[in-house]
Amino acid sequence: MRIRALAVRIMQQFVRDKRSLALIFLAPLLVLTLMYFVFNGQAAEPDVGVTGLPPSIVAKLESAGANVTVYDNREAGMEGLRDGELDAVLEMAGGSPSILLEGSDPAVNQGVQMIVQRAMGQTGGGGVQPDITYLHGKANLTSFDSFGPVLVGFFSFFFVFLLAGVSFLRERTTGTLERLLATPVRRGEVVAGYLSGFGLFTLLQAALIAGYAIYVLGLYMDGSIWLVLLINLLLSLTALTLGTLLSSFASTEFQIIQFIPIVIVPQVFFSGLFSLETMNPWLQKLSFFMPLYYGADALRGTMIRGEGLSDNTVNVLVLLGFSIVFALLNVAALKKQRSI
Amino acid sequence: MATSVKVSGASETVLAIDSVTRAFGSRTILNGISLDVRKGELLGLLGPSGSGKTTLIKLITGIDRADRGDIRLFGERMPKLAMLNRIGYMAQSDALYNELSAKQNLQFFGKLYDLNGARLESRIQAAMSMVDLLNHLDKPVAAYSGGMKRRLSLAIALLHEPELLILDEPTVGIDPVLRLAIWQELLAMRDKGTTIILTTHVMDEADRCDRIGLIREGRLTAVDTPEALKRMSGKATIEEAFIALGGGAGQ
Ligand SMILES: Nc1ncnc2c1ncn2[C@@H]1O[C@H](COP(=O)(O)OP(=O)(O)O)[C@@H](O)[C@H]1O
Ligand SMILES: [Mg+2]
Numbered sequence: 001m002r003i004r005a006l007a008v009r010i011m012q013q014f015v016r017d018k019r020s021l022a023l024i025f026l027a028p029l030l031v032l033t034l035m036y037f038v039f040n041g042q043a044a045e046p047d048v049g050v051t052g053l054p055p056s057i058v059a060k061l062e063s064a065g066a067n068v069t070v071y072d073n074r075e076a077g078m079e080g081l082r083d084g085e086l087d088a089v090l091e092m093a094g095g096s097p098s099i100l101l102e103g104s105d106p107a108v109n110q111g112v113q114m115i116v117q118r119a120m121g122q123t124g125g126g127g128v129q130p131d132i133t134y135l136h137g138k139a140n141l142t143s144f145d146s147f148g149p150v151l152v153g154f155f156s157f158f159f160v161f162l163l164a165g166v167s168f169l170r171e172r173t174t175g176t177l178e179r180l181l182a183t184p185v186r187r188g189e190v191v192a193g194y195l196s197g198f199g200l201f202t203l204l205q206a207a208l209i210a211g212y213a214i215y216v217l218g219l220y221m222d223g224s225i226w227l228v229l230l231i232n233l234l235l236s237l238t239a240l241t242l243g244t245l246l247s248s249f250a251s252t253e254f255q256i257i258q259f260i261p262i263v264i265v266p267q268v269f270f271s272g273l274f275s276l277e278t279m280n281p282w283l284q285k286l287s288f289f290m291p292l293y294y295g296a297d298a299l300r301g302t303m304i305r306g307e308g309l310s311d312n313t314v315n316v317l318v319l320l321g322f323s324i325v326f327a328l329l330n331v332a333a334l335k336k337q338r339s340i
Numbered sequence: 341m342a343t344s345v346k347v348s349g350a351s352e353t354v355l356a357i358d359s360v361t362r363a364f365g366s367r368t369i370l371n372g373i374s375l376d377v378r379k380g381e382l383l384g385l386l387g388p389s390g391s392g393k394t395t396l397i398k399l400i401t402g403i404d405r406a407d408r409g410d411i412r413l414f415g416e417r418m419p420k421l422a423m424l425n426r427i428g429y430m431a432q433s434d435a436l437y438n439e440l441s442a443k444q445n446l447q448f449f450g451k452l453y454d455l456n457g458a459r460l461e462s463r464i465q466a467a468m469s470m471v472d473l474l475n476h477l478d479k480p481v482a483a484y485s486g487g488m489k490r491r492l493s494l495a496i497a498l499l500h501e502p503e504l505l506i507l508d509e510p511t512v513g514i515d516p517v518l519r520l521a522i523w524q525e526l527l528a529m530r531d532k533g534t535t536i537i538l539t540t541h542v543m544d545e546a547d548r549c550d551r552i553g554l555i556r557e558g559r560l561t562a563v564d565t566p567e568a569l570k571r572m573s574g575k576a577t578i579e580e581a582f583i584a585l586g587g588g589a590g591q
Contacts, residue, residue, distance in 0.1 A: 179435030
């Protein structure tokens, strides 16, 4: 069968291409690991300078997680703030507390405020502490747990897109595509052969990325691993078909790179890494055209909220639809190379 | 001189090209080409580079489509997918998978022509011995020299024993001794009934063809046996005949 011959050839080429192997199997793991260290760090203890505060409050601040330094007067604290040694200065002025924040990092600002509120709140005594439980996730869900599913989807998408685009382009520029099309092979068989040849590596890659993120990096996982693999595979197939399709509009490998800011980067913004709720509703609708939006939504739902296949039918079908449409467009685009 | 014995017999037409025109943008590359090729004939297309030989070859193989005119292969109007099984094609630039071994290349293309198992294996042996590459079967193509790649491309074209061989500059970069050997193989295949169409810009090769088509600036200025062309132009060599005939009619 010709499809099988094509698939076998792609695999033979691929296993001899060590760089591409590394790109598709090692690079995602490396970047994912880096992301893990960037986003998984525990919130740093803020350095707070205090002046004129009763020792009981100082103790509460410390137990709430602040590094407290006591200053004699406000000026000395200000000095520390300017030198970058402190994140905030807390003082009791006329009976009510006031905080002066260093202010350049919003995350630190929030951290200080939370700690101060916690410390002050407890002194009030009258307030009833609400009992907090979580519908999804857990108390110490880190940023990495929240971004992780999106990253897993993104890496499956990005590296397959690059690889598929470049190899199909190379097939065209070296003349082998034309030679291929001088045989009785059908255009559909060429596309199907590419899909199955790369599809196998794509499947392996999807499994590797998801498995590594969940079992090695300990990414929060509340759903079925099989559903995660299915979504990841569909996302990679979309990347595969989109990559080969776009490569017919490129004539050099650099032009494939030029597609990244147009095709890949916008998808990152719409993939759920950033909240879109305050965005113009019309602009929000752009996400409907982005495969990564559906993939990331499904991965997040599955991994964090423990959703099953039935909760993700739309996402799965849309991704499947993208792949089918792109594959058919590929078959049509091959007409540029051979009229029949 | 390879004066053919077989051509003169009333044999069927394998390829019929009728007033074919092909333009890219506003540039007309092929202009009103008409040509018939009979079974068992070795036809050489001779012309300077850029004259349109490769463009014509691509129309015959159905990779490209003519703007006007009609190309029939084995009686079927081209382009037609089923006809591609009956053609062996060697492109002007070697289209090989460099990462793979010669054998893997041959197996891949063989399977696209529906060859399998023992038959594929024996055809690989036969084709590679024809181009004298049997000892290099398992080498990666990346380690091949230019001439070896050319020969491997030829072996791939021969693999499925096509009725019609279409070779675009098959002997470029191949040393004289081996070129002679390859020509002997081609002539032997022709004698067994394979139709061969090849392009060349080497004049002494043209002399070995049954008939030569002279192409100049997209026009077929003359098609005849080497002897007839020389006689027609009153020249002693094909080279001179080409200049006399092509130059006159090309303007
Ligand atoms: N796809 C194409 N687009 C535009 N021009 C082309 C294309 N293919 C060939 N040509 C032009 O057609 C002319 C004939 O080319 P070609 O058939 O390759 O000549 P030959 O094989 O005789 O050297 C050249 O001038 C070439 O630039
Ligand atoms: Mg040429």
